[in-house]
Amino acid sequence: MNEMRRFESKVALVTGGNAGIGKATALAFAREGAKVVITARREPEGVAAVKEIEAAGGVASFVRADVAVEADVVRAIEHTISKYGRLDVVFNNAGIEGKNGPIDTLTSADFDETFAVNVRGAWLVMKYALPHLAKTKGSIVNNSSVAADMGLAGTTIYAPSKGAISTLTRTAAIEFIKSGVRVNQVSPGPIETDMGARFFGSVENMRGFAKSAVPSGVPGSSADIAAAVLYLASPEAGFVVGQSLSVDGGLIAQ
Numbered sequence: 001m002n003e004m005r006r007f008e009s010k011v012a013l014v015t016g017g018n019a020g021i022g023k024a025t026a027l028a029f030a031r032e033g034a035k036v037v038i039t040a041r042r043e044p045e046g047v048a049a050v051k052e053i054e055a056a057g058g059v060a061s062f063v064r065a066d067v068a069v070e071a072d073v074v075r076a077i078e079h080t081i082s083k084y085g086r087l088d089v090v091f092n093n094a095g096i097e098g099k100n101g102p103i104d105t106l107t108s109a110d111f112d113e114t115f116a117v118n119v120r121g122a123w124l125v126m127k128y129a130l131p132h133l134a135k136t137k138g139s140i141v142n143n144s145s146v147a148a149d150m151g152l153a154g155t156t157i158y159a160p161s162k163g164a165i166s167t168l169t170r171t172a173a174i175e176f177i178k179s180g181v182r183v184n185q186v187s188p189g190p191i192e193t194d195m196g197a198r199f200f201g202s203v204e205n206m207r208g209f210a211k212s213a214v215p216s217g218v219p220g221s222s223a224d225i226a227a228a229v230l231y232l233a234s235p236e237a238g239f240v241v242g243q244s245l246s247v248d249g250g251l252i253a254q
């Protein structure tokens, strides 16, 4: 089989790249030739992800950065430019499920925590990446969720945070395309990751949900999302601007 190398000589930044969907996507970018900068808070997992990429013949580095901390976001982008000299792709993936449940069990601190990471964090990454992406005519792929498109009880903080990402994708897409930078998003359905298991209580519960509510009958994998992210970031998607690609086994199509 012909190996695709769509990101040869490109540089990709993956936030939340030390686990789950972000890690799978970082590995996929590296396999296709990109130098990858992984950011997240947990250093050992970050270093392990870099080692995995290097063992597969790729190039990567890890920067410990909390997207809720503006100075960390600035440092991660500065690291990328000083180490690799350019930035072509951002996968704005870092996110938390935060606290979920009936609204009377949730606090304003719970609300602020989730929005600081999922919304303000993604916004900060876009803000500081834009000048560098404008130079390379690069692209941003945000990570929303089907939670933004369905009324799922118990998600009055998480779902609106992902709804904000969907709106941010569209507004930034129109603003940034003037600089030649494309912005799109993936919108995953239930995906088997640590977060997926936490969100549903266990992997078994997630599979049970998928069996009853998802037309495909099964949850997706991180690799399913990585493939969609690489497409949106690739030259093949050069005329795709401000779009959301649901990768959800048919959940939202119903």
Ligand SMILES: NC(=O)c1ccc[n+]([C@@H]2O[C@H](COP(=O)([O-])OP(=O)(O)OC[C@H]3O[C@@H](n4cnc5c(N)ncnc54)[C@H](OP(=O)(O)O)[C@@H]3O)[C@@H](O)[C@H]2O)c1
Pocket: 015, 016, 017, 018, 019, 020, 021, 022, 039, 040, 041, 042, 043, 045, 065, 066, 067, 068, 093, 094, 095, 096, 097, 117, 121, 143, 144, 145, 146, 187, 188, 189, 190, 191, 192, 193, 194, 195, 196
């Ligand atoms: N799994 C699903 O079913 C699903 C469905 C729809 C959308 N999504 C979205 O997909 C994205 C990734 O989720 P996942 O399932 O891969 O979850 P995961 O396995 O829990 O991974 C989350 C990643 O985000 C990082 N992260 C969390 N808070 C951060 C912060 N403040 N600053 C920097 N990095 C941070 C984590 O690393 P550290 O903890 O080390 O910081 C980790 O790398 C999220 O945005 C999530 O909302 C997931």
